[in-house]
Amino acid sequence: MGRYFFFIGRAERIVLIVLLLLISSGAVLLSLTSRGQSQMSALASPADTIYRPDHYVGPPAHLRNSSAPKFRQRQILDLNTVDSLTLIRVPGIGPAFSHRILALRRQLGGYYTVLQLQEVYGMDEDKFLSLKGWFRIGRSPRTYRLDSLISGDIPRHPYLSYTQVKSLNRLISRHGRIMRWSTLMRDPAFSRDDSIRLSPYFIEAPKSLQ
The missing domain is CATH 1.10.40 (Ribonucleotide Reductase Protein R1; domain 1)
Structure with a gap:
């Protein structure tokens, strides 16, 4: 009777194979899900916890928080000498608007009045009214x-x-x-x-x- 104790029929073998396949597939899916969640968590984390595989270590420290803080109090800036890094600290001005303001200044040879900010592409009345008090004309334009x-x-x-x-x-x-x-x-x-x-x-x- 002992020779038949470990005997497995054809039907039982099929069931065991199916169970092994299911267990293997589940383990693979669990591994992939855990890895994906880890990557998404790293991407959503602040710059100091950036996802770092062996071939990528992230940007240099001085570039990780490159956005300049906005001014808390109004500053009066010379429209003909202010640089891009200072412009983007003005509430309501981002990199795109900063670039446009400086591009028009170069084309004109300088502004002669703050009212010319109205000619900057994308500048509407509300935006102009919120920005005009931040600027003055100090240096004269090229003549x-x-x-x-x-x-x-x-x-x-x-x-x-x-x-x-x-x-x-x-x-x-x-x-x-x-x-x-x-x-x-x-x-x-x-x-x-x-x-x-x-x-x-x-x-x-x-x-x-x-």
């Missing part, structure tokens, strides 16, 4: 004297249209030098609004030379 302009070599400026550049070239060729905005205002290419917009950048000759 060009009208009497120093040379026909065919007019400085590029976003406020100058192609038609206005052509008119400037023609007027300089005709008059030799332009001393005053009143001369430009007689040309149909320049309106009163143009003179207000452009005169902080293209300035009249000193009265002693006029």
